[in-house]
Amino acid sequence: MSDIWQPEYEFSEAGTESIRFRRQWVINEEDVTIGENWCHEPLCCGKWLHYHPDLIVEQCHFEEGRVFLLGLGIYPDRPRDRFVDMVAMKGGSPSDRLLGSIIDLAGMYVVIHVSQEEISLYTDPSAMMGVFHRNGQASSSPCLIPPLERDLHLDAVFPFGGANDWYPGSLCPFVGIKALIANHRLDLISGREVRFWPTQEIPKLDSEVSKETITALLRGSIEAYLNRGTVLLSLTGGRDSRVNLAAARSFVDRIHFFTIRTDRVKPCDLRVPAEFARIFPLDHRFVDAKPTPDWLRSLYDEISGGLAIGARRDILDGCLQIAGPDRIHVNGNLGAVTKSFFWDCRSPKRVKIGGLAKEFVSKPKPILAGVREWLDTVPKDLPPTTVYNLMYFEQRGGRWMGVGEN
Template identity: 25%
Template structure:
């Protein structure tokens, strides 16, 4: 396995229960000891007394007329009880991780699809945004996993023997060094298709409009059904956005042609992004 000589971990974070050496590019994070973040990492903090909530990344509400930022809203729920905070996550969308609790008794959970990846080392009290960052923080020799896999690792496995990934609908209790499943809280009620679609459209529209405030929206567009549904939702929300499609080879030819045609019909600026091979190449392409 080839590893970068000096990985930068952009928008990354590192949290530990004891002193740890962060990457050179990281800076101290707010409020918590042994909490380090990349300069690009967005962190919102709400704290009262011994309780705190830290939201890493983009976390937007799907309910109407929010009067508080996500950290304050979630802190209010945490002050009621832990289950109330976890239930409140259903009212938010985005790519985020939430650290909650009190110093010495912290827990971490991510968004419902684990889009904001959280990796951890069982028993060692180390949590980070990247699997390799966990391994480096553990010290000693990096040990690659010997599990034979194809198209991804099963369950909570990663390419490294000592590091796990936090799966959706679970949280990591750092003090107890254990993972706890918290959803579903109760049986999911049955609804008809029309009712479910109406609720989904309403919530997604709100989330998109909030996300568009202060952010440039760029939609990954392909020939896939999920991509086309998302395009329809963003158009329905009535916000300004651009679209893009990766690839240069034959296996993405249909996606590129279809996406370009869809964007043209919708009147949306569209960019074809080749595979640059390296992170530096991608930065050069998107900024040059």
């Protein structure tokens, strides 16, 4: 298993074109070359899909047009099944089959359905792969929808930059650009957005059944990722990555574990992974990250539109050392969004905007409006505890975590 730790990419400032907007995509009205070796697909209504060659793309034809899966989608309860196979199956209404295939799909992706006169985009469960859109254009990065102009009023009342800052609802710091809220479908031609899950009350499970179900889904996720490529699982001393390690216990002989090491990493985040690696044992390596060079940080910030902040920008050299075309990184975000289902909400009787916005240090009017916008999309009959969990899962998950993972 040691060959996995040999770098597959050698990049320098002189050869950055091949990783500019790596694994990104955009839909617009131009048949143009965006970057080196980018792929291009005509859609409908004069629209084109352009995507970076390293982006995983699956597509299929079915009764109601074409379907693209951009990114990696898996079925935790059916680890060997593939999305395009589920969509292409015969039987039942094609539209119901498409939606059913999406609702059960996990991972980091966007689904695009193209018919003769309509282009629909569906997010992944947490919108970990962002969908930004404006005037009939859509992209995984706001920087691929020019011209890009900062919303100076929003910047004035919400000086973005703290470790926990993010933008709720569809709010973006760029004039005219919106983020598609998780579990929504976007009709790209009309701009209409509709929630496709949840649309009604979620069946209630007791705590033990819930824990067993989540455990099975996490284990199934690890198995599904192993069926799709080489899995690298990052370890720290925190609970998030411990959740993932517990889910991976049955597969540790097939997984490569790593911990990025810098002089800013807390001692416990180095000591605990070393102990885990010794006890189980694990194929584990420490990856020493050098200070991020300006050219690499610039490429990263361009992809995220400057929305990814905090320590993630300081470990990019370590990430580049272990990058590879078929390597799948399972990180603490999976454990973090899973933990949201274990919140002690003390059986709240109603949903409060202040409770939904508790992660924000600064709460100016645009931020609270974004929170209310999200809340207005949620079915009214959901229990308050479910709404709080859904807020963490959809908003904290995609708008804060996901933007740093693209």
